[in-house]
Amino acid sequence: MNSSPDRRLARTFVTLADTLVADFDVLDFLVLLAERSAELLEVDAAGVILTDQRGGWRPAAGSSERAELVELLAAQTREGPCFDCVASGKPVTGADLATDTMQTRWPRFAPAAINAGFRAASAVPMRLREQTVGALTMLNHQPVDLDVTTIEVGQALADVATIGILHHRAASRGELLAEQLEATLHHRTVIEQAKGVLAEYGNLDMHDAFTQLRRFAHAQQRRLSDVAHDLAVGALDPADVTDQPR
Amino acid sequence: MRDSVPGPTDNTGPAQGWSVAPYLQGKLINLAPEHLGCRCVGVEVRGVVDGYRRQRLHALLVPNGQSDAGSRIRRICDLCVSEVEVSGAGATVLSEIREPGGSGHRRGLVHASNPVSAGLEDLQLTVGEGPCVDAFAAGGPILIPDLAADPTRWPAFGPQASALGASAVFSFPLQIGVVRLGSLDLYRDRPGALTSDQLTDALILAELATHAVTDQLNGHATSDVTWLSDPHVEVHQAVGMVRVQLGVTADTALLRLRSYAYSHGMPLREIAHRVVTRTLRFDPNDEPT
Numbered sequence: 232m233n234s235s236p237d238r239r240l241a242r243t244f245v246t247l248a249d250t251l252v253a254d255f256d257v258l259d260f261l262v263l264l265a266e267r268s269a270e271l272l273e274v275d276a277a278g279v280i281l282t283d284q285r286g287g288w289r290p291a292a293g294s295s296e297r298a299e300l301v302e303l304l305a306a307q308t309r310e311g312p313c314f315d316c317v318a319s320g321k322p323v324t325g326a327d328l329a330t331d332t333m334q335t336r337w338p339r340f341a342p343a344a345i346n347a348g349f350r351a352a353s354a355v356p357m358r359l360r361e362q363t364v365g366a367l368t369m370l371n372h373q374p375v376d377l378d379v380t381t382i383e384v385g386q387a388l389a390d391v392a393t394i395g396i397l398h399h400r401a402a403s404r405g406e407l408l409a410e411q412l413e414a415t416l417h418h419r420t421v422i423e424q425a426k427g428v429l430a431e432y433g434n435l436d437m438h439d440a441f442t443q444l445r446r447f448a449h450a451q452q453r454r455l456s457d458v459a460h461d462l463a464v465g466a467l468d469p470a471d472v473t474d475q476p477r
Numbered sequence: 478m479r480d481s482v483p484g485p486t487d488n489t490g491p492a493q494g495w496s497v498a499p500y501l502q503g504k505l506i507n508l509a510p511e512h513l514g515c516r517c518v519g520v521e522v523r524g525v526v527d528g529y530r531r532q533r534l535h536a537l538l539v540p541n542g543q544s545d546a547g548s549r550i551r552r553i554c555d556l557c558v559s560e561v562e563v564s565g566a567g568a569t570v571l572s573e574i575r576e577p578g579g580s581g582h583r584r585g586l587v588h589a590s591n592p593v594s595a596g597l598e599d600l601q602l603t604v605g606e607g608p609c610v611d612a613f614a615a616g617g618p619i620l621i622p623d624l625a626a627d628p629t630r631w632p633a634f635g636p637q638a639s640a641l642g643a644s645a646v647f648s649f650p651l652q653i654g655v656v657r658l659g660s661l662d663l664y665r666d667r668p669g670a671l672t673s674d675q676l677t678d679a680l681i682l683a684e685l686a687t688h689a690v691t692d693q694l695n696g697h698a699t700s701d702v703t704w705l706s707d708p709h710v711e712v713h714q715a716v717g718m719v720r721v722q723l724g725v726t727a728d729t730a731l732l733r734l735r736s737y738a739y740s741h742g743m744p745l746r747e748i749a750h751r752v753v754t755r756t757l758r759f760d761p762n763d764e765p766t
Contacts, residue, residue, distance in 0.1 A: 283680070283706075284673075284676060284677060284680055285530070285531065285677045285680040285681045285684070285706070286528065286529075286530055286531060286677060286681075287706060290710075301710065302709075305709050305710070406620035406621075406622065406670065409618070409620060409676055410615065410617050410618055410619060410620055411617070412617075413616075413617035413618050413680070414615050414616035414617030415617075416617075417616040417617055417650075417652065417654070418616055419710075420653065420654035420710075420713050421616075421654040421655055423654065423710040423713035423714050423717070424654045424655055424713045424714070424716050424717040424720075424727060425717060426714055426717060427713065427714035427715060427716060427717020427718040427719075427720070427721075427753075428717040428718070428720060428721055429717075430714065430717070430718060430753075431717065431718035431719075431720075431721040431722060432721050437714060437753075456616070460655060462717075463654060463655040463717060463720070463727055464655050464726070464727065465720070465726070469721070
């Protein structure tokens with residue numbers, strides 16, 4: 232890597248570290264991480280899935296909320312690089328999903344990804360001590376062989392994501408990770424409910440609804456999860472959040 | 478590795494058509510990458526292993542097919558004791574949904590496997606603090622393997638819970654995003670953390686309890702048990718949309734969606750998809766178009 236990506240990388244880590252303070256919002260952090268991962272790794276899309284601690288995996292954040300990426304992240308909780316990655320605890324790369332090998336390995340995911348416009352997909356594990364708690368996935372519109380450096384940087388970003396879930400609270404209790412993982416998935420559900428409120432009120436697609444939700448939270452300096460909660464329970468008027476006139 | 482033991486019959490999960498050797502059931506397996514290309518090992522095996530715990534608990538819950546929600550919740554409390562290995566389990570669940578403009582207090586029904594658990598449910602409501610209250614504030618379970626280790630956390634609840642006989646408490650909110658349906662609270666009479674399998678089982682049982690409460694509130698049971706464990710999010714988005722369309726609470730929106738799915742004989746997921754893609758709207762003045 233030349234120095235310009237190094238500077239961007241360093242700035243990204245500083246930004247992520249800055250978010251690890253009071254008023255920290257884990258989902259906002261993971262969305263930021265997914266967006267920055269896509270930029271830094273020079274891939275077209277990135278996403279994070281987390282364990283639901285009951286045998287399955289759930290999408291937690293993506294570099295975009297466009298339906299095709301959202302669907303593909305959900306699909307990766309059952310088959311694909313993320314699924315293989317969390318099973319093995321090691322990075323998994325799929326340089327060209329159109330090949331016979333990939334179509335055989337991932338008979339549902341590979342065609343779905345290609346249909347969604349992605350020809351390459353990889354994943355690195357999010358690990359804490361001996362446990363794999365999730366994965367960071369990278370997707371590309373063109374076939375691409377991610378080099379070792381990219382995978383290493385991806386792994387570093389995934390490690391930051393894992394620490395972010397524990398954030399600044401002392402990890403003296405082993406239960407803390409289990410509690411935080413469940414709470415993260417709960418906040419994700421609330422965000423989906425809030426997206427529905429904004430999408431209906433402003434006649435928006437889900438990606439735009441999420442963008443406006445985040446923009447409002449940042450502008451008001453409120454936690455993303457709190458704004459989502461208030462929208463979903465009716466304590467916050469969607470008219471105040473969207474910039475669409477009714 | 479292929480065997481004739483049938484896999485779970487969940488027709489939406491990854492386990493369809495896969496099988497696993499009996500000695501692998503219930504175990505998590507670390508796999509080397511070179512194994513992952515083989516259809517006989519690896520991904521499929523893990524998929525069946527993952528679905529196994531849920532299928533097993535669900536089968537234990539309704540062995541004779543009865544689905545009265547109240548008795549299901551009581552049975553879930555009993556299963557917590559036997560499967561999660563706790564001394565007792567209690568649940569306080571909503572008996573009626575909130576209406577817009579309604580009071581903040583909602584009536585709840587208490588189910589408990591023993592008098593100590595019933596006492597703990599009562600205690601949390603009386604003192605207004607404790608793991609159940611914190612669980613809703615935090616958005617997730619509160620797991621306390623040793624109550625005595627942090628006596629300052631709940632100055633009213635802590636000592637009284639210990640006096641009742643609780644040394645460890647584990648509280649699981651029953652919720653679907655902002656839709657709050659109750660709480661499942663487990664205790665042990667000796668300190669001790671849940672193992673990762675016990676945590677998995679407790680989370681699955683909490684999910685089954687959430688199903689039972691929504692069935693109770695809807696007034697009908699549904700055979701579609703995957704909509705909570707399904708990673709697709711359109712159900713939650715549809716709740717938000719219908720909330721605005723009808724001008725009701727999220728709780729009511731969820732129940733209306735479920736009622737519509739039930740009366741039309743379609744999975745909730747499909748109804749949610751139609752709402753999100755705007756081919757189905759809920760109108761406050763008449764039936765959905």
